[in-house]
Amino acid sequence: MFLLLKIGEFSQLGQVSIRTLRHYDEIDLLHPKLVDEESGYRYYSVRQLEVLAQIVLLRDLKFSLKEIKNLIQQDPKIFTAALLKKDREIEKEIQRDQFRQQQIHQMIQRMQHKEKYQVTIKKIPVISVVSLRKKIKSFYHEGMLWKEFMEQLKKQEISFPADPDQNLTIFHDEEYLEEGVDVEVAIISNKKAKEPLQMRQLPTLEHAAIMYVEGNYHQLPEAYQAFAKWLDEHPEFEMVKATRQICHVGPEHTANPEEYLTELQIPLIPLTLT
Incomplete structure (x- = not known):
């Protein structure tokens, strides 16, 4: 026997809106554990919160929903490899942003010292x-x-x-x-x-x-x-x-x-x- 959560409860605990959960259901990304045939109420298991957390993380890491759908169904080794690849991409983005930030600081300094170039x-x-x-x-x-x-x-x-x-x-x-x-x-x-x-x-x-x-x-x-x-x-x-x-x-x-x-x-x- 496992605990079932109403969609509102699952939404609160997972920090994801009900509208988003319904969308994930429609695109076959995350289905409710149970749908009451008479009332249409959706219920999720507590264990699905971990899956939802993975989806949210991958979404925040700018994986597409299609990529997320494939990854959460993969072997953990493939999942880990994808995360490590994303980690390297983020590191490159950080370096590029640091370079841009350096350029901003240099431009501010130059604007404050316009006469630094003496001829x-x-x-x-x-x-x-x-x-x-x-x-x-x-x-x-x-x-x-x-x-x-x-x-x-x-x-x-x-x-x-x-x-x-x-x-x-x-x-x-x-x-x-x-x-x-x-x-x-x-x-x-x-x-x-x-x-x-x-x-x-x-x-x-x-x-x-x-x-x-x-x-x-x-x-x-x-x-x-x-x-x-x-x-x-x-x-x-x-x-x-x-x-x-x-x-x-x-x-x-x-x-x-x-x-x-x-x-x-x-x-x-x-x-x-x-």
């Missing part, structure tokens, strides 16, 4: 470099280009400088591109190099706008926006292509992206104002 003008003398220039899939693939570059340097017995100020990245495109980005990675060196590497001199920049960006690379677009504002306020200069970036502190120096320090060198030409 200075300086002359950069001619530099001899050994470099590797390629079109890469996207900006996010720059690290792979550096890896290939360093392998070629090692193969050609050219030492990679310990000083981070001795390496730089040059972006040759005249516009922002989502893919097929023309990028050159280089080290300051007088060593002779063979293809695919090249040895060349970077010309003197008589006027270069210098900006330092502290923090992860996601701030670079904002830094360029700050430069655009500066350029608008200084009509005596015009920007030219081949922006250089020097990574003073980057992924190879620290595991914390907030400790990165990037120097932007943006070539300028003075204009004659009338």
